[in-house]
Structure formats: C-alpha cells, structure tokens
Amino acid sequence: MSADPHLLTGAYAADALTGIERLAFERHLDACLPCAAEARQLRAAAARLGAAVATPPPAALWGRVRAEVATTDQVPPVAGPVGRRFPSLLAAAAALLAAAAALLVVAFSVTALGLGLVGGPRRSERVADPVAAVLAAPDARRVAARAGGVGQAEVVVSRQRGRAAFVASGLAPAPAARTYQLWVVDRSGPRPAGLVEVPKGGRVTRLLEGRVAGSEQVALTVERRGGAARPTSEPVVVIDLRA
Amino acid sequence: MFGLVGRVVRNPAQAEEVTQEVFVELWRTASRFDPARGAARSWIMTCAHRRAVDRVRSAERAARRDDLAGRRDQGRPYDQVAEQVEATLEREQVRRSLDALTDLQREAVVLAYYGGYTHREISELLGVPSGTVKTRLRNGLLRLRDHLEVYR
Numbered sequence: 465m466s467a468d469p470h471l472l473t474g475a476y477a478a479d480a481l482t483g484i485e486r487l488a489f490e491r492h493l494d495a496c497l498p499c500a501a502e503a504r505q506l507r508a509a510a511a512r513l514g515a516a517v518a519t520p521p522p523a524a525l526w527g528r529v530r531a532e533v534a535t536t537d538q539v540p541p542v543a544g545p546v547g548r549r550f551p552s553l554l555a556a557a558a559a560l561l562a563a564a565a566a567l568l569v570v571a572f573s574v575t576a577l578g579l580g581l582v583g584g585p586r587r588s589e590r591v592a593d594p595v596a597a598v599l600a601a602p603d604a605r606r607v608a609a610r611a612g613g614v615g616q617a618e619v620v621v622s623r624q625r626g627r628a629a630f631v632a633s634g635l636a637p638a639p640a641a642r643t644y645q646l647w648v649v650d651r652s653g654p655r656p657a658g659l660v661e662v663p664k665g666g667r668v669t670r671l672l673e674g675r676v677a678g679s680e681q682v683a684l685t686v687e688r689r690g691g692a693a694r695p696t697s698e699p700v701v702v703i704d705l706r707a
Numbered sequence: 708m709f710g711l712v713g714r715v716v717r718n719p720a721q722a723e724e725v726t727q728e729v730f731v732e733l734w735r736t737a738s739r740f741d742p743a744r745g746a747a748r749s750w751i752m753t754c755a756h757r758r759a760v761d762r763v764r765s766a767e768r769a770a771r772r773d774d775l776a777g778r779r780d781q782g783r784p785y786d787q788v789a790e791q792v793e794a795t796l797e798r799e800q801v802r803r804s805l806d807a808l809t810d811l812q813r814e815a816v817v818l819a820y821y822g823g824y825t826h827r828e829i830s831e832l833l834g835v836p837s838g839t840v841k842t843r844l845r846n847g848l849l850r851l852r853d854h855l856e857v858y859r
Contacts, residue, residue, distance in 0.1 A: 471838075474845025478819035479760045480826045504749075506845070509852040511752035513820050516801035519710035525723045529730045 470499055477506035598622045598629045598671065605678070606631075609703045617701045619672075619682045628676040628705070630684070635666045638686055645691045646672055647699075649681040659691050660684065678705050708755045715759035715823040725762050729755045760823045804854035812847030815840055 469492045475481050476489050493500045598604060598620055608618040617635070621628040630646055638644050644660035657672040672682065683699035708729065713722035732754060805813055818829050826844065830837035 471841055471845055474843075474848045475819070475826045475841045477848055478816060478844050479757050480819035480824065480829065480840070480844060482764075482825055482827070483761075502849075505852050506848040507753050508749040509848050509855055510756070510820055511749040512801050512804075512851070512855050513816075514708070514711035514752035514756055515748060516798045517710040517714055517821070518708065519713070521709035521726055522723065525709070525726060528723075529727050532727065532731050533734055 470496070473499055473502045473506050476503055477510045598625055598627045607703050607705055609701045617684070617703065619703045619705060621676055621678050621705055623678040626675040626677065628672045628678075628682065630660070630668065630670045630672060630682065632668045632701075633666060635660075635662050635668055637662050637666075641689050642686050643689050643691060644700075645685055645687045645695070646670065647683040647685065647695055648672060648674060648676055649683055650677075650679070654683065654695055656691060656693065657682070676705070680705055708751055711752065712755055712759040714821050715756065716763050721762065722759075725759050726755070729758045732758070756820070763823045764825070800855065804851050807854050808847045808850055812843045812850065815843035816847040816851070819844055 469489060472481065472485075472489050472492075476486065476493075479486075481489060493503055603624045604620050604622050606618050606620045608616070617630070617632040619628050619630055628648075635644070644662065646657040646660060647654040648657045649655075655674065657674060658670060660668055660670050662668060676682075682701075682703045682705065683695065684701040685695045685697050685699050687696060709722065709726045712725045712729070713719065716722050716725055729751075733751060805816075808816065814833070815829055818824050818832065819826070824832070826837045826840040829840045833840070
C-alpha cells in the first residue's frame with residue numbers, strides 16, 4: 465500500500481478494502497491511536513447505515529440458528545440438563561439477532577454472553593441462566609449508579625420477570641477478609657440479595673436474590689466474609705430503581 | 708442485521724446463511740466483546756457487514772462484474788436505498804444524514820456499504836482514481852458521524 469494509510473479509515477469502516485489491505489490496515493491501527501479512534505467512530509457511523517435497513521429475519525432462520533448454537537461447544541461444560549439451559553441463553557441471543565429491535569437489550573445480552581455465560585466454568589449455572597433472562601427481557605431497564613468511587617455500576621431490572629441483575633465494571637477487589645454484599649431496600653428496610661465476588665478484571669454480572677418489583681433501591685456494601693444479615697457499613701453504591 | 712446482509716448479498720437464501728453464520732460467530736466470540744471499545748450495535752453490524760462482503764466477494768466475483776456494469780444503467784443506487792429506508796425515526800435520521808453528504812460522497816458510501824464493492828471496483832465503476840474513492844469514503848463517513856453524533 466503506497467498511499468497514506470491515515471486516509472484509509474473510511475474505506476476500512478465501509479469494508480471497501482480487500483482482505484489483504486484490511487489486514488495491513490489493521491496492523492497500522494494497532495500502532496496508530498488517532499486512526500484507531502477514527503476508524504471506530506466511522507464504523508459506528510456505518511453501523512447506523514446498517515441498522516437503518518434492518519428487517520426481522522424469517523422465523524425458519526431462527527430455528528436453524530437455535531439448532532446450530534445448541535451444538536456449538538463454546539459454552540462451558542453444563543452440569544444441569546442441557547435442554548433447560550439453552551432456552552434462556554437463546555432468549556439473550558434472540559435480542560442479538562433482532563439487532564434493530566431493542567438496542568439496549570442487545571447491548572446487555574452481549575455483555576451477558578461475555579461476562580456471565582461464556583465467562584468460565586467457575587460461574588454457577590443457576591446464576592448465569594436467569595441473568596441472561598433478565599437482560600434479554602423485553603422490558604429490561606437499566607439504571608446506572610451516579611458516579612461514585614467504584615468504576616461503573618448499574619442494575620438491569622425486568623418488572624415482568626420480577627428479577628434484577630447487578631452489572632459492574634472496574635470494581636476493586638474487596639479488602640482482605642471482607643466481601644461485597646448486595647441489598648434490596650424497600651419500605652420495610654434492607655434485605656440481603658447476595659454476595660458479590662469480584663473476578664480479575666473487576667467485571668461483575670450478578671443476579672439479585674429474591675424478587676425485585678422495580679421500585680426499590682439496590683445497595684452494595686462491604687461486609688465481613690460470609691455476609692451479614694443487615695448492612696453494617698455505608699454503601700459504596702446505591703442505585704434507585706424508581707429514578 | 709438480516710436486512711443489511713440481505714442488501715449486500717442480494718440473494719435471500721444466501722442472506723439467511725450469512726446471517727446464521729454471523730449469529731453463531733457472535734455467539735462464539737461474545738466473550739471478546741468489550742463495551743468500552745464501542746456499542747454492541749456497532750460490533751454486531753460490523754461483524755455482519757464484513758461477513759456479507761466477504762461472501763459476495765468470494766462467491767460471486769464473476770457475476771458481480773456483470774452486475775457492476777449493469778448498475779450504471781439502473782440509475783443511482785442511492786435512490787434504491789432511499790426507497791426502502793422507511794420513515795421510522797431512526798431510519799429518517801439516517802436518511803437525512805445521508806442527504807447531508809455531497810452526491811459524490813454519498814455515491815461512494817452507498818456503493819461500498821450497501822453494495823459491498825471494494826474501492827477498486829468503485830473507482831472502475833465511477834472512472835475516478837481509487838485514492839479519490841478512499842477520500843470520498845472517509846470524508847463521507849466523517850460527515851455522517853458528525854450528523855449522527857457517534858463518537859464512541
């Protein structure tokens with residue numbers, strides 16, 4: 465490629481480069497931050513062109529996707545019955561396929577697939593499954609925490625399912641002999657909603673235990689290992705689902 | 708995503724195949740998705756578009772040469788796109804942003820993105836140097852970005 469590579473961001477974003485040119489330009493992107501940023505923005509702009517012509521896929525296609533995904537072994541080993549696991553995974557996936565329909569849900573389905581479902585064998589199947597169900601629920605609503613000391617945190621709540629999931633990134637590990645604990649706070653006070661283990665990388669997707677109607681507050685506190693029956697410290701995150 | 712794939716590969720059966728491939732690919736690589744690097748929609752559309760483009764370029768190269776020649780007589784490709792871009796809010800916004808491009812920019816962007824053509828094919832089609840095509844693509848998408856205000 466003799467031409468100035470900095471001018472190729474547009475052709476790259478529109479996929480107008482040939483395979484070899486694309487590879488060469490991607491190598492350039494690794495080394496050139498301004499080009500990488502511009503390419504990312506132009507790809508986002510191009511994606512809007514794609515979304516503008518979105519149409520729902522035929523129902524039969526969905527059946528084939530479902531069948532193929534069911535035999536795709538990228539998912540961690542399943543302890544429980546396979547048949548019970550896939551429907552809710554596919555619920556998250558359905559949102560992906562209908563990309564134009566519910567972008568918010570898509571964003572979180574992808575996150576769910578990334579963080580919770582393909583995250584590794586350590587994650588409990590019982591937790592991963594309903595998380596996907598909440599994230600992919602048609603009425604899924606996300607409520608972000610106001611800026612605080614702990615990276616980004618939000619709660620995705622589905623009133624329809626009566627469940628909510630806590631999603632965070634950049635969460636620092638809890639101090640030694642301590643653990644994060646989630647609380648759902650309603651008029652009758654706080655009730656424990658589960659302990660949060662922070663994996664390396666600080667990204668957490670955790671289903672809140674118990675039913676959540678969507679009108680409560682969700683709080684995260686630091687407690688002694690094993691958790692507490694009532695919060696004993698000031699919350700590090702408070703997310704008001706009424707907001 | 709299906710609509711986009713269908714537009715690029717222009718064969719309903721192949722569009723379904725490619726959509727299925729893309730979906731399974733998204734499924735496999737979901738753990739690599741990093742929200743910090745852009746919105747999920749971009750990621751999905753990028754995967755879908757690339758896969759669709761690769762499909763038409765590998766399978767139908769010869770046929771597409773004829774198609775490319777035929778297109779000159781079919782009027783501006785933009786008109787065909789505009790026709791199908793319905794008046795939902797999102798679509799309307801994208802359509803208006805496309806209107807904000809110069810005719811030459813729009814032609815290049817539409818041929819590349821919706822048509823799946825390489826910059827060389829476009830330069831052949833329009834009879835301009837491929838460097839000019841690259842510049843039009845970049846300036847066109849930059850303007851689109853500014854109109855749609857996507858800075859992630």
